[in-house]
Amino acid sequence: MKQRQAFLPFALPDIDGSELQEVKEALESGWITTGPKVKQFESEFAAVVGAKHAVAVNSCTAAMHLALEAIAVQSGDEVITTPYTFAATAEVIRYFDAKPVFVDIDPVTFNINVDRIEEALSPLTKAILPVHIAGYPADMKHIREIAARRGIAVIEDAAHADPGTFSKWNARGSDSAAVCFSFYATKTITTGEGGMVCTNDDAIADRCRIMALHGISRDAWKRYTAEGNWFYEITAPGYKYNMTDVAAAMGLAQLRKSDRMLARRREIAQAYDRAFEGNSRLQIPNSHILHGWHLYMLRINAAGGLSTVGDVRARFVEELKSRNIGTSVHFIPLHIHPYYREMYGYTPEDFPVAYSEYLREISLPIYSKMSDRDVQDVVDAVLDVADNL
Numbered sequence: 001m002k003q004r005q006a007f008l009p010f011a012l013p014d015i016d017g018s019e020l021q022e023v024k025e026a027l028e029s030g031w032i033t034t035g036p037k038v039k040q041f042e043s044e045f046a047a048v049v050g051a052k053h054a055v056a057v058n059s060c061t062a063a064m065h066l067a068l069e070a071i072a073v074q075s076g077d078e079v080i081t082t083p084y085t086f087a088a089t090a091e092v093i094r095y096f097d098a099k100p101v102f103v104d105i106d107p108v109t110f111n112i113n114v115d116r117i118e119e120a121l122s123p124l125t126k127a128i129l130p131v132h133i134a135g136y137p138a139d140m141k142h143i144r145e146i147a148a149r150r151g152i153a154v155i156e157d158a159a160h161a162d163p164g165t166f167s168k169w170n171a172r173g174s175d176s177a178a179v180c181f182s183f184y185a186t187k188t189i190t191t192g193e194g195g196m197v198c199t200n201d202d203a204i205a206d207r208c209r210i211m212a213l214h215g216i217s218r219d220a221w222k223r224y225t226a227e228g229n230w231f232y233e234i235t236a237p238g239y240k241y242n243m244t245d246v247a248a249a250m251g252l253a254q255l256r257k258s259d260r261m262l263a264r265r266r267e268i269a270q271a272y273d274r275a276f277e278g279n280s281r282l283q284i285p286n287s288h289i290l291h292g293w294h295l296y297m298l299r300i301n302a303a304g305g306l307s308t309v310g311d312v313r314a315r316f317v318e319e320l321k322s323r324n325i326g327t328s329v330h331f332i333p334l335h336i337h338p339y340y341r342e343m344y345g346y347t348p349e350d351f352p353v354a355y356s357e358y359l360r361e362i363s364l365p366i367y368s369k370m371s372d373r374d375v376q377d378v379v380d381a382v383l384d385v386a387d388n389l
């Protein structure tokens, strides 16, 4: 088969003159750290996702850390989450010496299996931390019912969510304690590195804002501008998690084109679906009308035991790479990583769905910079590899 000339990266940001213009303004203004661009990004982001407050920080990891701190997670507490996620989701629970209690995933959606949450609850459960994997909404209706019945908090890892779509998941507004977004380089919108805590709770927003900047009760922008003054008070040993104006400037431009970028990702997902649907070697991801399409999580159908399945997937990755197509795998479940294995004594079979789905997952490139030719090259390469498994 014809091989594409240049390697197609797995992910690329969509940067154009609008980011350059916003960043230029920030740089030329003389104010490059947390200031007016951050304020503006927070208010525009809050409006898009339909939240009362948005607090901009330098990562989603920081956002989740602050949210857990704001609901007063303590040493020995338990937080229910999914093993099928990135390192950040569980490490922020460990920051408090609290325990991430994993609940296996739903085999269709890759999201936390809500029917298994009940059995993971204990008197020590402080919160539920679901992940909207790939941009596919977790079953928040059920999660909220369970949390409300038990009087525990919900904090959403919305690192994969599309901001515009998120508001449509929550037509009546989110009553989660906090929703945390990521603006990492590969995410639905990016600031290079960045994150946002969104909440409708005034006290949580205030606490996150203060703890994001050293536990200081007034931010530097207010202190140093004409209307500010020199006095501040340290109210707690906080962190250094604030977003810079340079990053926020990029975020403003990204946010304004996020609907366009989502529309293109949706087109790509539909093209993949059409090409792979019905192929006995492939299983297309579950669709959802409000999917954010951060990832296109394809699954490979392979006969044999788990190790054979894993080998087939590894070969699939290599074969696509040799055809100049970049891919990735989402995610290596947390419970099979050395830290969690050693800390809690897990074996892969402790969360069998997460483990077996991981072994046959391969994420295909899906980003707005991809041309129709790029998409067709991925389709051709995947079908060719699948035919020759």
Ligand SMILES: *Cc1c(COP(=O)(O)O)cnc(C)c1O
Residues within 6 Å of the ligand: 058, 059, 060, 061, 062, 085, 086, 088, 089, 131, 157, 159, 160, 181, 182, 183, 184, 193, 194, 195
């Ligand atoms: C990327 C990611 C994060 C962390 O986001 P950062 O902004 O890099 O801290 C958290 N959770 C999930 C599921 C992610 O994919």
